[in-house]
Amino acid sequence: VVNSSGNTFSGRTNATTNALDWVEESEEYDYHQEIARSCYADMLHDKDRNVKYYQGIRAAVRRVKARGEKVVVLDIGTGTGLLSMMAVTAGADYCYALEVFKPMAEAASTIVKKNGFKDKIKIINKHSTEVTVGPGGDMQTKANVLITELFDTELIGEGALPSYEHAHIHLVQKGCEAVPHRATVYAQLVQSEKLWSWAQLQPIEVSATHKLVPPPDVEGCAGAPSVCDVQLSQVSPGSFTPLGPLCTMFIVDFSQPVSSESKSYSRSFQIMTSGRAQVVLSWWDIEMDPEGTIICTLAPSWTYSDPKDYPWRDHWMQSVYFLPAERRVSEGEELSLTVTHDDYSLWYNLSNRRESKWLRPSCSCQAHLVWTRPRFGELNDRDRNESYMCALRSVLKPGAVCLSVSDGSLLPMFIHMLGAQKVFALESSQMSRQLMEQFLEANSLNGAVKMLGIRPEELSPDDLGGDQVSLLIGEPFFSSSLLPWHSIFFWYCRTSLARVLQPNVTILPRSATLQMVGVEFQDLWRIRAPCGSCEGFDVEAMDVMVQKSLDFRESREAEPHPLWEYPCRALTQARSVMTFDFQQCVPAKPISSQGSVPLTRTGCCHGAVLWMEYRLTDDITVSMGLTGEVTEEGVCEWYPYRKQAVYFFKSPADCSGDGGATLSYDLTFDPSTGDINMDFEVVSP
Numbered sequence: 001v002v003n004s005s006g007n008t009f010s011g012r013t014n015a016t017t018n019a020l021d022w023v024e025e026s027e028e029y030d031y032h033q034e035i036a037r038s039c040y041a042d043m044l045h046d047k048d049r050n051v052k053y054y055q056g057i058r059a060a061v062r063r064v065k066a067r068g069e070k071v072v073v074l075d076i077g078t079g080t081g082l083l084s085m086m087a088v089t090a091g092a093d094y095c096y097a098l099e100v101f102k103p104m105a106e107a108a109s110t111i112v113k114k115n116g117f118k119d120k121i122k123i124i125n126k127h128s129t130e131v132t133v134g135p136g137g138d139m140q141t142k143a144n145v146l147i148t149e150l151f152d153t154e155l156i157g158e159g160a161l162p163s164y165e166h167a168h169i170h171l172v173q174k175g176c177e178a179v180p181h182r183a184t185v186y187a188q189l190v191q192s193e194k195l196w197s198w199a200q201l202q203p204i205e206v207s208a209t210h211k212l213v214p215p216p217d218v219e220g221c222a223g224a225p226s227v228c229d230v231q232l233s234q235v236s237p238g239s240f241t242p243l244g245p246l247c248t249m250f251i252v253d254f255s256q257p258v259s260s261e262s263k264s265y266s267r268s269f270q271i272m273t274s275g276r277a278q279v280v281l282s283w284w285d286i287e288m289d290p291e292g293t294i295i296c297t298l299a300p301s302w303t304y305s306d307p308k309d310y311p312w313r314d315h316w317m318q319s320v321y322f323l324p325a326e327r328r329v330s331e332g333e334e335l336s337l338t339v340t341h342d343d344y345s346l347w348y349n350l351s352n353r354r355e356s357k358w359l360r361p362s363c364s365c366q367a368h369l370v371w372t373r374p375r376f377g378e379l380n381d382r383d384r385n386e387s388y389m390c391a392l393r394s395v396l397k398p399g400a401v402c403l404s405v406s407d408g409s410l411l412p413m414f415i416h417m418l419g420a421q422k423v424f425a426l427e428s429s430q431m432s433r434q435l436m437e438q439f440l441e442a443n444s445l446n447g448a449v450k451m452l453g454i455r456p457e458e459l460s461p462d463d464l465g466g467d468q469v470s471l472l473i474g475e476p477f478f479s480s481s482l483l484p485w486h487s488i489f490f491w492y493c494r495t496s497l498a499r500v501l502q503p504n505v506t507i508l509p510r511s512a513t514l515q516m517v518g519v520e521f522q523d524l525w526r527i528r529a530p531c532g533s534c535e536g537f538d539v540e541a542m543d544v545m546v547q548k549s550l551d552f553r554e555s556r557e558a559e560p561h562p563l564w565e566y567p568c569r570a571l572t573q574a575r576s577v578m579t580f581d582f583q584q585c586v587p588a589k590p591i592s593s594q595g596s597v598p599l600t601r602t603g604c605c606h607g608a609v610l611w612m613e614y615r616l617t618d619d620i621t622v623s624m625g626l627t628g629e630v631t632e633e634g635v636c637e638w639y640p641y642r643k644q645a646v647y648f649f650k651s652p653a654d655c656s657g658d659g660g661a662t663l664s665y666d667l668t669f670d671p672s673t674g675d676i677n678m679d680f681e682v683v684s685p
Contacts, residue, residue, distance in 0.1 A: 048311035056288025074143035192240035222324035222361035232318035378641035391616035520603035560643035569634035602657035653682035660685035
């Protein structure tokens, strides 16, 4: 949002209110935010992608020259100008390089000039649909080589099909060469309880006599239509069972006119193993030449004979699609898997026959709008649920007046099923309250939990039937939380509720601790590492631009990442660096913590990881980060349902592992904002 003075209003989570605050920033903020959080560095570090593109471009230029034609290239979405510079180096006569993002177009101009190509490459700061061709236009003539990198994990999610469709009509010659030449989308039907738990809520055993079941509307809902993009290499083959072969679903030939109209493709096959059809795993590859000899594939690492050959990348991952409904299938059964796409997305269906078209699935139960997919997984986690139920059993007393504070939480129903008679829940979202009412009705608990759609500071004893709260509970979970410590909104709620709490109130969780560990990432470091040169081209201007944007604010902040997808090694012991005591109200003064932890393993320390641990009772703690002991080699296992915070160092530090070097930290919690200001440094002996 931009105001009349040109400044930008950006949304920032306020941990004190659980609201999105609109903060006025300078007019450059939006640009800097876009650049700082971009994946340009990741793409430049993608050696496999760059080499394959270069090979494909050389081959395309040779084919045009063999026809005796001048090579005129159109590069849509040029970014740094890398692919255009490859084309000119390969012998192209001229390149039109389109880049709609102004700061990126300016960086591309700088890079092209520095590499000596300004007379051969024209940077055009426009969307391809706005480009004009002819005398006095942006392009003097139509191109005979079309180069693009408009792809995302789903292949078409960045508008590749409409862009190609327009380009073939208006910007390139008939019969042009295209790099890539074609794309192929693959899919495989599997059974996976682990992945399916991210799509549908399963019945939950609360006690020997009570089970919480999902409402019929939730069980029968087709779910959210959007793709779930993950690093599928981190999903163990042991966690799913292939039910059918890997199918070639459809092919797009980019050298021919492309249509963005919705279309369906079906592939028939026999079921290989009896089971429950739940999930479709999908990825794609691109062939850079007509012969298909230069291939860049997104196949996960477990498809390789040697997983070490897998080229890691984060700008493209793999796709997980959840079928609209689970279906039992039998070995030898003939079925048809259908994929349908519009101009930006894909979805899958399974049937006994080929279908010409399937409607896009949509959520009709509200659960898939209230809960994210990781949240579904968290609510389905048996070990987690058992920890909370054990804790609730230990603190529940006869006559308790219970109040739950968390978004879309099942704890109020758990505590009632465990024996509490007076249970209240604060749910500020109307949609979330409606969903909880569905659960109450489906489990014959109407009236057992009173849902209150008010804010904590508005709650009075009258809302509680004249009682005061003797048991305050929370997971805590809040849908607006981005970073781990944003969930201490629970602490602010506890403070606002002080007037309705009994003097001897029991609070669950009792406290939270912020944990930290210094790590070496196997691959994630690439998204923040400068590139310098790429395939022999100087792209330092890109590094400078990204660092400038990071220094604008982002380099002084941690960023959220689901670390179960990004392997790393711990180079230090995990350390508790700050404690938040929920037995007390939020203090008026800041909380500061300084210290250091020895680097006891050999490696390159790329940064610090932070997460929250919640002390539910004296002897029950749940971790939102490390889920077990770090191995002797430093291998970590991470809680898969919440994102951890990563503070990347501007300059990674090599460590000998003798304990002489230390990772120092300086943290300050600001109670007025709920933010944590932080600084880390590797200190050599």
